[in-house]
Amino acid sequence: MLPLVAYTDKLSVAPGEALSVMVSSFGARQYRADLRRIIQGDTNPQGPGYKDQPVALDLGGSRAAVAKGFYPGSCVIIPGQGMLGDLRAFTLALAMRPSLIDGRESSLIALPGFARIGIDAAGCVFAEAFGTRLVISAAVALETWHIVSFSASAEGGLTLAVTCERDAASADIAPSLATATVQPSPCRADEVLIAATRGGDGRPAGFFDGKIDRPALFATDLSHEAVRRLLADFERLSRQRSLRAAWDFSQRMTTQVICDISPFHLDGRIHNAPARAMTGWQWKGQELDWKKRPDLYSAIHFHSTDVYDTGWEVDFTLTLPEDLPSGVYALRLVPDGVEEDAYYCVFALRPPRDRVTGNTVAFLFPTCSYLAYANHRLGMDVPGTEIGMGRVVEMDRHHMFLQTHPGIGLSVYEVHDDGSGVFHSSRLRPILDLQPKVKSFLGGFGSNIWQFNADTHVLGWLDAIGQGYDVITDEDLHAEGLRLLSRYNVVITGTHPEYHTRPMIEALQGFTDRGGRLMYLGGNGFYWVVSFNEDMPGIMECRRSEAGIRPWEPGHGQFHHAFTGEYGGLWRRNGRPPNHLCGVGMTSQGFDISEPYMLTPDAAEPRAAFIFEGLDCGAKIGDFGLAGGGAAGLEVDRADPAQGTPAHALVLASSVRHTDIYLMTPEDLLDPTPEWSGTQAEIIRADLTFFETEGGGAVFSTGSIAWAGSMAWNGYQNEIAAITTNVLRRFDDPRRFEMPRDRQS
């Protein structure tokens, strides 16, 4: 498998800046590092051949490879700040909604070493204190709110009580009870953990899968009924004299901070990014947007599979040379002298922050889309993936590693072990599929590569035609917007730039509006809304609401992102359909084979003459390629005026059939009938599209992920590569594009 894996602290770094590398051994004893510029990562013998360039930079000799491991699972950690030591009588209470009972013991709230409430392997609530354990014999109901209280009197009377808060229940439901009498002893705990406890190694352990709402700690023993009344009324609760702490998760939801509403302010922090802004115990559909009624969104959904920062110790830090040209690079880590087992830590060397490089072409390295797919397990976890692939699932070495080490963290294509959707993906962990050479599930018959490795077909083409370029990342674009883009004449996308934040979309639209030129060399682009979090660098949120081809839904009332409050889902539903920006929008997908495009009458328009200049192609283009054997395929976009394609846009060529694996996207499949498939429905096609903008700019869109796989065919010597080169040459020429007079939009 993989003897070592690693990650860097950033995916984008500028010359002169430092980059830290975190490595863990999974069998390797030692390793050596070198720096390489990645040119072309596809190892398909039918392709142009793997190509990288070593950079002469001394990264030190052999280093010991240390095993560090993965520690997934989210919780809340609250330092006691000296406010727990005097506890004699106490009550711990919370509302909880379990979503997974899987034979593990989990903790709901713990004062480690003193008291704890949890759910045992059989699904029964238990509580422990003073060396005594109480258990409620009936198992909890999944996906149902329960109120749990655990009290100890000064005389040593312990009471554990649970009520199941079914919506139809009356107010005076009788609790399930367990009691005991013990000899009390002083509290030695100096922290509170919610949804976990401390394990023997000092790390959080015993993670809970499910929601917790309004956990509270009182310095007296309260009856369960009193607890239920107080938890239902935060205003009264905060004035309760016996209250030691009560955590209102609906405060500061966009941050990692957890607020205590008691006057002691025992505030804490979340660990490993559980889902915030989730419907709480009191939510009954009154409001669907947490920004309008945050009080109803007082739950956190914790998962034993959540990951934010893998947190490995730094192995080494390097400074990128000032004179190293912008590009895609990798730290290659060779374990025990076996080059074949090398791990590639890929990152973008962006241009300097304070000066231009002179390059007028930028490749937009789509870190949001890489993050969305980071360590994705589609072919492994989702049986239907093989149907969409139309061929058997290939498991490359990194897939075998993922299967053995799910603790590396999931992608936003997976569900957690409890079946709920994965909202978050972080770059502060190894991303095994962000490497050259790796194969994938969805890349089509042929090279079968996806995202980063497929994008190296574009990098390889730029290298083959001798085009100088800068590499900028989604995170750079998010942070610097049009200030960064205005350095360039042309922005070139990757093959699958699917995920974008609002600042990114706005910057790209502002760029083409003001005369910039966009080459969208992919499919399914500009599809999903994602957000970054100012308090948690490196993590991204995606809530897949309402439509789109999606592996899960975020749950009722939970369609707004916690990081920003934005409405999650498709950009098409948020006033920014991809058709506005690039003329086409997602229409279908299939991962078996691809098709050629057929030229349309629009291809003969004088406005498009530069695109086909010097080419002697027939009516059919791109009937070859490394991604399914054609230029149109995998995920395909159509031009559609109803979705905002400019009226003057030229559709130069279209694919005219696909296999019946290609079906309609749900957002367009309003009334499912059996004819919406690739051999039957005209709407299932890739449209090669070009249009000018009012500001003198222009847009060229392939509407197909497979396009770049055809560019790389025959050593980049073919009409698809030539068309792309023609477009790039004209787009890089600052001469204005004029809007057509007769076809003004």
Added chain:
Amino acid sequence: MSRYRIDRSDLAFAREFLADPIGYHSPGLQRVLNLMRGSGVAGAGEIPFKYVLVVEDRHGRWRLGRLPLRRGAPVELVEGVVYTDLIAAERDIFSRRWKDLTGDDLDQALSQP
């Protein structure tokens, strides 16, 4: 979970698949493949794994593996089964699935009148 059950009336689709495993398929063959490749059949006869191709040498050599349904469970390699051609692998896995789902040997079924 699939409601469809494969039987001898699907032999024509088996022939179609073996002739051309990748690409355009008749609706009847697609239905057979949906069962074989999807989430399986409900109840008795449920197959607790998926056949996968474990890459030994990218674009050159694959082992046949059984991927369990549970996340994190180890992939089991099928002893002695190595492929050097993806089309041959598709045909072999189709035959194995036919046997798993019908109890019949596909070669034998095809040679019977």
